[in-house]
Amino acid sequence: MAIADSPVLDKRQRGEQLKRDGIVIRTYDLKKTYIMGDQEINAVAGVDVEIKKGEYVAIMGPSGSGKSTLMNLIGCLDTPSSGLYYLAGNLVSDMTDDQLAHIRNKEIGFVFQTFNLLARATALHNVELPLIYAGLNAEQRDQRAKAALRSVDLEQRMYHKPSELSGGQRQRVAIARALVNNPSILLADEPTGALDSATGVEIMGLFDRLHQQGNTIVLVTHEHDIAMHAHRVIHIRDGNVERDEKMKK
Numbered sequence: 001m002a003i004a005d006s007p008v009l010d011k012r013q014r015g016e017q018l019k020r021d022g023i024v025i026r027t028y029d030l031k032k033t034y035i036m037g038d039q040e041i042n043a044v045a046g047v048d049v050e051i052k053k054g055e056y057v058a059i060m061g062p063s064g065s066g067k068s069t070l071m072n073l074i075g076c077l078d079t080p081s082s083g084l085y086y087l088a089g090n091l092v093s094d095m096t097d098d099q100l101a102h103i104r105n106k107e108i109g110f111v112f113q114t115f116n117l118l119a120r121a122t123a124l125h126n127v128e129l130p131l132i133y134a135g136l137n138a139e140q141r142d143q144r145a146k147a148a149l150r151s152v153d154l155e156q157r158m159y160h161k162p163s164e165l166s167g168g169q170r171q172r173v174a175i176a177r178a179l180v181n182n183p184s185i186l187l188a189d190e191p192t193g194a195l196d197s198a199t200g201v202e203i204m205g206l207f208d209r210l211h212q213q214g215n216t217i218v219l220v221t222h223e224h225d226i227a228m229h230a231h232r233v234i235h236i237r238d239g240n241v242e243r244d245e246k247m248k249k
Contacts, residue, residue, distance in 0.1 A: 005023045006239030011070050011084070019089030024184045024216055025051040030083035030093075032069050032239075043069040045239035046083070051218065053184070056211040061236035070236060071220045075187050076104040088184040095158045105133050111195035115170045123149060123173045124158040130181050130231045148176040150208060168199035175206065176212045192226060204229050223232075230236060237241035 010065030018026050024040040032044040045213050051057055061067040073085060078098070085092050085093040088107050090102060110116075117126045129144040135143070145151055152172040162170050171191060178186055188207070210230060211217050219230055227233050228247065235242040 012218055015086050015089040015091055022053045023050055024053050024088050026086045028084040030085055031081050032082040042239050047241055054214055056217045056231045058230035058233045060221055060227045060233055065236045067220055067236045071189055076100045077109055092095050105130055107174040107184040109183040111174050111178050113190040115174045119162055123163055127172055127177045127180050128223050131235045144180050148180040152176045168202055171203050172191035185218055187218050189220045191240050
């Protein structure tokens with residue numbers, strides 16, 4: 001038994017121990033249940049997952065497996081019905097909506113399949129958005145956003161709007177936005193789903209590079225070839241972890 005799993009630790013002590021151990025994500029019997037009429041649906045049915053700082057993990061499963069619900073819980077976009085979830089040592093499963101919004105902006109960088117960029121804003125302004133919510137001043141936002149765009153090789157396009165960018169460039173803007181707050185984890189949901197095959201390979205190469213630079217990446221996908229970029233694959237089926245395997249690199 002790991003020290004952080006000891007029954008003698010209270011919730012706060014457990015979070016502190018997880019942080020000391022370099023564990024950024026830890027769930028204990030995490031569940032999410034939906035009531036549909038008189039039917040109870042266990043979308044996530046008691047998941048225990050541990051992800052350490054610097055890991056590159058894919059969460060994989062077919063449609064309806066519960067992987068998207070698990071992603072929403074890990075990303076603090078939803079709250080569990082029961083169980084515990086620690087993110088960077090913080091017990092987020094007990095947080096209010098306002099507390100969740102704060103921790104989400106601070107600790108998680110999101111990359112979505114559909115980019116989720118503001119159409120009328122430049123790439124630079126899109127990347128600055130999380131920093132506005134974080135309360136940074138204009139000069140700090142400008143410096144950090146430009147550095148993030150440089151990290152994804154898009155410095156030359158920072159004053160272009162999404163309509164003036166290719167799909168791959170738009171996804172690079174989304175990745176820069178996800179990185180700008182130096183989050184604990186980069187959470188990517190089907191990041192190549194809206195891209196052609198060649199551009200998808202290019203974006204996955206960027207994720208590989210970001211991992212080599214020390215970023216913790218959690219990738220949610222149903223595509224086997226995309227999941228194979230990760231160093232560990234967690235297979236979800238019927239709301240449970242079916243298997244958790246290390247990949248040979």
